[in-house]
Each structure stands twice: as C-alpha cells, then as structure tokens.
C-alpha cells in the first residue's frame with residue numbers, strides 16, 4: 001500500500017512547474033516581510049531621528065510599495081495553489097474510484113462507501129491546500145524575516161534563531177505523538193458514530209427486548225472512551241503551546257535583555273526597533289501559523305489520507321484476491337459475511353464458524369422479580385455444536401425465558417450462560433449478534449424496502465444471495481408477492497404468517513451460527529413449518545426450536561422437556577418411552593389442544609445429559 005509520504009512526494013514531483021510558480025509568487029508576497037525591518041530602521045535612523053521627516057516618509061512609502069507588490073503576490077499564489085491542489089484531488093479520486101470498483105462484490109459497487117470516500121477526498125484536498133499554504137507561508141515569511149534581520153543586525157539574527165529552532169525542534173519531536181492521538185481520535189469518533197447508529201436503528205428491538213440498560217451501558221462505554229481520547233488530544237495541544245512560547249515569544253525578551261550590549265556594539269535604536277519588528281511581525285506569526293496549521297489541518301490530512309490509501313488500494317486488493325473485479329472475491333468484511341451467507345444458501349453442509357455455536361448453561365437461576373418463583377432454578381444445559389434441539393413444555397413453564405437467557409436478552413440472577421465459549425453476561429450486542437439470532441413468536445418487520453427488512457441482520461448482503469436464499473427456503477413466491485426486493489413493506493399490510501416468513505428469511509441470511517426459533521412458525525401451516533424447519537436444520541450451526549407442534553419434536557435430534565419440577569433431555573422416542581409428562585404433552589398435541597401447566601411449584605432441575613455427537617446432515 002502506498003504511504004502518505006510516498007503519495008505526497010510523488011504528487012509534488014509531478015507538479016514541479018506549478019510548485020516553481022508558487023515559489024516565485026511567494027517571493028513577491030514576502031517582499032514586505034523581508035523589507036519591513038530594514039525600511040523601518042532607515043526611516044527612524046536616517047529620517048525621523050535625524051530630523052529629516054521627509055526622508056523617513058520616503059522610506060515608509062517604499063515600504064508601502066513593497067506591500068502592494070506583496071498583495072499582488074498573495075493574489076497569484078492562490079491561483080498557483082489551484083494548479084497544485086486540483087490534480088492532487090483528481091489523482092486521489094481516480095484511485096478511490098478504482099479501489100471501489102475492485103472492492104465491488106457480485107458486480108455491485110458499494111454506493112455509500114463511494115460517497116463517503118469522495119467526501120473524504122474533498123476533505124483531504126482542502127487540508128492539503130491549507131497545509132501547502134501554511135508550510136509555504138512559514139518557509140517564506142520566517143525565511144524573509146530572518147534574512148532581513150540578518151542584513152539589519154547579524155548578532156540579533158543569531159540571538160533569535162536559537163529559540164526559534166528550539167521551538168521548531170520541540171514541535172517536531174511531539175508531532176508523531178500528535179498524529180497517533182489524532183488517529184485514535186478519528187477511530188474512536190467513527191466507532192462512536194457506528195455504535196450510535198446501531199443503537200438508534202435498533203431502538204425498537206431494544207425496547208421490545210428490554211435490553212435498554214445493556215445498550216445504554218454499551219453506548220456509554222464508547223462515549224467514555226471518546227472523552228478519554230479527547231483529553232489526551234487536549235494534552236497535546238498544551239505541548240503545542242509550549243513550542244510556540246519557546247519559538248515565538250522567547251526571542252522578544254532575549255533581544256530586549258541583549259539590547260544594552262547590542263547598543264554598545266553600535267546598533268542604533270532604529271535598527272533595534274526594526275529587529276523587534278522582524279520578530280513580532282515576521283517570525284512569530286509565521287511560527288504560530290505553522291504550528292496551528294500543521295497541528296489541525298496537517299494531522300487531519302495525514303490521518304484521513306492514510307485511511308483513504310488503505311481502504312482504496314486496488315493493486316493490493318487485486319494481489320490478495322487474484323482478480324481486481326470478481327464476484328464475491330473482495331476481502332472486505334461485508335464480503336466475508338456474504339461468503340458465509342452464500343455458503344449457507346448454496347452449500348448448507350459446509351460449516352459457518354461452527355466453533356462458535358456450542359451452548360452451555362451452568363447453575364442458572366432466573367426469576368422475574370425479587371419475590372417471584374424462579375422460572376429456572378440451578379439449571380444446567382449443554383448443547384453441542386451443530387445440535388438440533390427442540391424445547392417443549394406446558395404453557396408458562398419457561399421455554400421463552402430459557403430462549404431469552406441463551407440469547408442474552410435476559411440475564412440470570414446467578415449462574416452462567418456461554419455461547420461458543422463467550423460468556424453472555426457482559427457481551428456486547430455486536431458480539432451476541434455475531435453468534436445468535438432469536439426469532440420470537442411475533443416477528444418484527446418494519447416499514448422499509450423488502451431488501452432492507454431482509455438485510456437487517458446482514459447489511460451489505462447482495463440481491464443475488466438474498467434471491468438464492470429465498471429460493472432455498474421456498475420463499476421466492478413471498479418475495480414476489482411483496483413486490484420484489486425494492487418494494488416498500490408495510491407491516492400492517494402483512495399477515496402474521498408473512499411477517500414470520502420475512503423474519504425467518506432474515507434469520508437465515510444472518511451470519512450468526514446459532515438460530516433460536518421461539519414458536520417462530522406458529523402462524524404457518526404444518527407443510528410450510530416443516531419445510532422451513534428442515535431447511536434451518538440443514539443450515540450450518542446450532543438450531544434451537546421452541547416447539548409449537550409435535551412434528552417439530554419428531555424432526556429434532558434431541559428434545560428438552562421442561563415440566564416445572566424436572567427437565568428431561570432425550571430423543572423423541574426416548575422421552576416417549578421414559579416420560580409420562582412427555583406422553584401427556586404429545587397426547588394434548590395430537591388431540592389438537594394446547595398443553596397447560598400442571599405443576600406450578602418448581603424444584604431444582606435435573607442435571608441433563610450432555611449430548612456430544614454433532615447433528616448430521618439429513
């Protein structure tokens with residue numbers, strides 16, 4: 001990848017002629033700065049102090065002429081700046097566009113990314129222009145002042161040069177740390193933005209699932225991090241002030257303290273005044289502009305250009321993927337998710353990060369209120385990777401509560417829950433979202449395009465993958481009925497079954513390897529339910545189903561029966577043989593009724609056997 005230094009050097013080399021023109025007009029611009037001290041000294045020593053005010057005024061008139069030449073120079077430097085900056089912007093834009101094309105997946109360019117990058121290019125162009133003017137201004141203005149000072153009084157020039165160089169050295173020494181802090185700032189600013197957008201976009205889910213407190217903590221931790229970074233940045237600003245004090249202000253007392261000695265060396269009062277004018281009007285503002293300009297725009301320029309060059313390096317990308325433009329070949333995060341989903345849609349037998357799909361609950365106790373009976377009491381459960389577990393039990397026994405505890409939507413009062421080795425307590429919403437998707441009985445859809453509803457858990461998913469997944473789940477007809485991916489979906493216009501199918505397709509596309517269906521097919525007919533459940537069982541990862549019909553239990557590898565007093569884990573056949581409660585439950589189902597809870601009291605759940613063999617593909 002091209003570095004910021006290499007890119008700017010190459011740009012400057014390619015624009016030598018424009019740089020030479022800028023330098024020539026800059027010389028004209030700094031003419032007054034070079035002459036101001038000399039002409040002031042002449043006006044005072046040869047004119048006003050010598051009793052010849054006309055001569056003094058003539059010297060000042062000459063200074064006025066120099067100011068006019070300087071103004072013309074300033075005017076022309078801006079025209080030259082355009083010649084330097086516009087080709088720089090064009091180069092960068094070309095590079096960014098080429099990078100976006102190379103990053104395109106499935107023939108689609110990420111429009112939002114291109115818009116963001118283009119905006120950043122404009123920002124880099126502006127800061128580049130500012131930086132050129134600041135550095136050029138310092139070199140010419142401070143150079144002119146020091147040359148003027150030298151020709152007026154060489155010893156004063158030497159006295160001034162020492163603190164100026166010390167101030168510059170101090171600034172140069174802290175510059176790398178400043179760049180690092182600025183980079184940290186940009187990164188944490190971006191992260192906070194992403195977190196805020198995620199929290200805002202999901203506020204309905206957050207409210208519905210009662211996770212407001214966790215999300216508030218999560219956003220709050222990013223705000224605190226941002227505040228810490230800003231404080232560190234402010235400390236750097238203080239160091240900047242120190243270098244300005246040394247380089248810009250120290251020369252004044254140095255010259256004043258040395259004044260008696262300078263006068264003894266034969267320096268007239270006019271020359272002394274002229275020397276101070278060079279320091280106060282020339283060196284000091286030049287240094288101030290340099291330090292402030294480099295610290296603000298320069299740091300932004302370096303950090304933003306660095307990020308642009310990193311994110312839009314078509315050559316590097318082509319090298320890493322073997323092809324500059326090839327469907328599904330780019331190395332971005334979105335395309336990685338897409339590859340996972342493509343694998344899920346096209347080759348269900350292939351594993352999607354199965355190492356993250358095992359579940360375990362240890363000594364979990366949960367109650368809804370401090371004085372309520374525990375819904376789960378000292379409860380243990382192990383679900384191995386790739387399992388297909390159906391949870392059954394009477395209404396109100398705690399099946400949805402268990403699903404919410406596994407998903408991290410509820411937190412137990414005691415005990416631990418792990419998904420793929422990750423402790424659910426304290427996991428961020430992002431971490432949880434990467435591992436599990438929970439579809440409740442009342443599916444969540446929102447007003448927006450069908451595509452946005454389906455990509456809600458997998459942003460960046462291409463239409464091709466969505467269409468293939470819909471076909472795989474037998475939901476192409478639904479997508480067509482809804483008017484296609486571009487059509488706007490109005491939740492009120494959908495039946496409960498259609499809402500469930502949208503949510504199921506969305507869950508299928510999600511990168512999470514653990515899928516929890518909490519009566520998520522209860523509004524579908526048995527045939528549709530069977531088709532969708534079978535498809536989810538073939539999806540790589542672990543599947544948990546809270547059963548609505550006995551047929552779900554027949555399809556599962558294992559069945560977990562919650563009966564209030566005990567929990568039983570076995571195959572459907574095994575439970576039929578061994579558990580009277582299960583036989584009763586199946587009897588209710590077969591009679592077309594809803595099982596009701598028969599045992600209101602709860603005791604310690606029986607320790608459950610921990611199945612170990614992974615589910616095999618049917």
Ligand SMILES: Nc1ncnc2c1ncn2[C@@H]1O[C@H](COP(=O)(O)OP(=O)(O)OP(=O)(O)O)[C@@H](O)[C@H]1O
Nearest residue numbers: 368369372375393394395396397398399400401402
């Ligand atoms: N938010 C809540 N506040 C207080 N109690 C609750 C809450 N949600 C559920 N409960 C109670 O917790 C117990 C378990 O409820 P849960 O919904 O987990 O059972 P379930 O087995 O999923 O029932 P169903 O099959 O009817 O959905 C029930 O007694 C229920 O009334």
